[in-house]
Amino acid sequence: MTALTLSTAAVSGLRADAIVVGVAKGAKGPVVAPGAEAVDKAYDGALAGILETLGASGGEGEVTKLPAPTGFKAPVVVAVGLGAVPDKDDTYSAEALRRAAGAAARALAGAKKAVFALPITDAADAGVLAEGAALGAYAFDAYKENGKNGKDAKNGKAPLAEVTLLGGKPRDAAYKAALTRATAVTEELNRARDLINTPPNDLYPEAFAAVATAAGKEHGIKVQVLDEKALAKGGYGGILGVGAGSAAAPRLVKLSYTSPKATKHLAFVGKGITYDSGGISLKPAGHNETMKCDMSGAAAVFAAVVAAARLGLEVNVTGWLALAENMPSGSATRPGDVLRMYSGKTVEVLNTDAEGRLVLADALWKASEEKPDAIIDVATLTGAMVLALGNRTFGVMANDDAFRTAIVEAAEEVGEESWPMPLPEHLRKGMDSPTADIANMGERMGGGLVAGLFLKEFVGEGITWAHLDIAGPAFNESGPFGYTPKGGTGSAVRTLVRLAELTAAGDLG
Ligand code: BES
Ligand code: MN
Ligand code: ZN
Secondary structure, eight states, X not given: OOEEEEEOSOGGGOOOSEEEEEEEEETTEEEEOTTOHHHHHHXXXXXXXXXXXXXXXXXXXXXXXXXXXXXXSSSEEEEEEEEEOOOTTOOOOHHHHHHHHHHHHHHTTTOSEEEEEOOOSSHHHHHHHHHHHHHHSOOOOTTSTTOOTTSOOSSSOOOOOEEEEESSOTTOHHHHHHHHHHHHHHHHHHHHHHHHHSOTTTOOHHHXXXXXXXXXXXXXXXXXXXXXXXXHHHTOHHHHHHHTTOSSOOEEEEEEEOOTTOOOEEEEEEEEEEEEOOTTSOOOTTSSTTGGGGGHHHHHHHHHHHHHHHHTOSSEEEEEEEEEEEXXXXXXXXXXXXXXXXXXXXXXXXXXXXOHHHHHHHHHHHHHHTOOSEEEEEEOOOHHHHHHHXXXXXXXXXXXXXXXXXXXXXHHHTTOOEEXXXXXXXXXXXXXXXXXXXXXXXXXXXXXXXXXXXHHTTSOTTOEEEEEEOTTTTEEOSOOBTTBOSEXXXXXXXHXXXXXXXXXXXXXX
């Protein structure tokens, strides 16, 4: 957890391991970004030239280290690339600031304290810089020798512990609120990353439920856990069917955050497959090594509900975590089995690897019973969505076009890439089953949309619903970039928090 503060002190006198400045890509070479005027002055106005000599261009994410000017209490200046200089009269975009702060924080892993002299024109800028810094200063080292966040891990460096943002108005209420928000959102988002990165032998449904119960106590959120007995009694055939092959029994967790001032109620539903082997329709080697990430939707929902509670948003938010482990065994659901779902519908399981829609179906129907103003589910649902949109963009489907648009816009506002996807009715017949009401698989083409159409049938009549397929961006298998680490990313957390904020403000639905 990174401590975030604001300061307007003179940069030369600040004790820190490094001073971070911004450098942008200008038409004629690198340009020092606003916020670093005093630093540049201490180099006699030669900072841009020095950076150019060192080969810096100002390209996004580029990091250049140089000795600090004489007289500075900090030994090093770190110049981080912001990308292109903004057009005249314009300022750096929120996402450019977030990414630069994240890249700088990552480059400073192992250091204790840094001062960020980056562009701040308003409270929102301070907020996104804080977000980027806290999200970049992340490491998952719980399983490293001598590891634990904050300590010196023998294997790997501890994340940057303290960031002071230079500039802005530290005593201004808007600035304070921006930092408070950034702290709550990033701490919960990083906790979601921890859950995603935790190996599946330790994070099984019961363990995840225990984490939720503990967090509920800490933040005044009511948490109810349905164990396998309660699920059987309640007729949750989807969740039980998916969990049937595992030695670790499934759970359905309900988190209820309520505000006395709320007039609206949002329900978030997360796919929480703590490990997806594919079940009897076993995934081949090469497709199962990262499948601990298949609970990323549930992790995002959990983090968003806790963040909403910490921020005291004036909206009621219910989070549903549909937790199961998808394993093959003598007790596992077979391709050909028919499940009776919580809604009463029957599903012929043609492929046990299409398990996410089965657990979500039960949770969506349960969530619908409370008649929330809207339901948003989040799931690492299909490989087809990854093929369609790549590794950094999640797909958004909905039973309401305006709602889908609002979600894509909210995501963009908080720096998450998403794209609207359709739910073409003609794909429904591919899921017709000779035996049951519906099959859990349809046409291969448009597989992400087929999955969305399946879910749609388990949303209560008249309820506004959207489905976020985060299979691409949930888990970063390539190198880190900006504020995004390798491994669990915390995809959709910021979008869900934003949607809760918009609903509280009466600006959504
Ligand atoms: N968890 C997977 C989807 C996935 C793929 C997530 C890649 C993250 C990265 C899901 O349960 C799955 O196996 N989906 C199948 C569905 C198919 C059998 C209809 C898929 O996409 O292949
Ligand atoms: Mn699967
Ligand atoms: Zn899955």
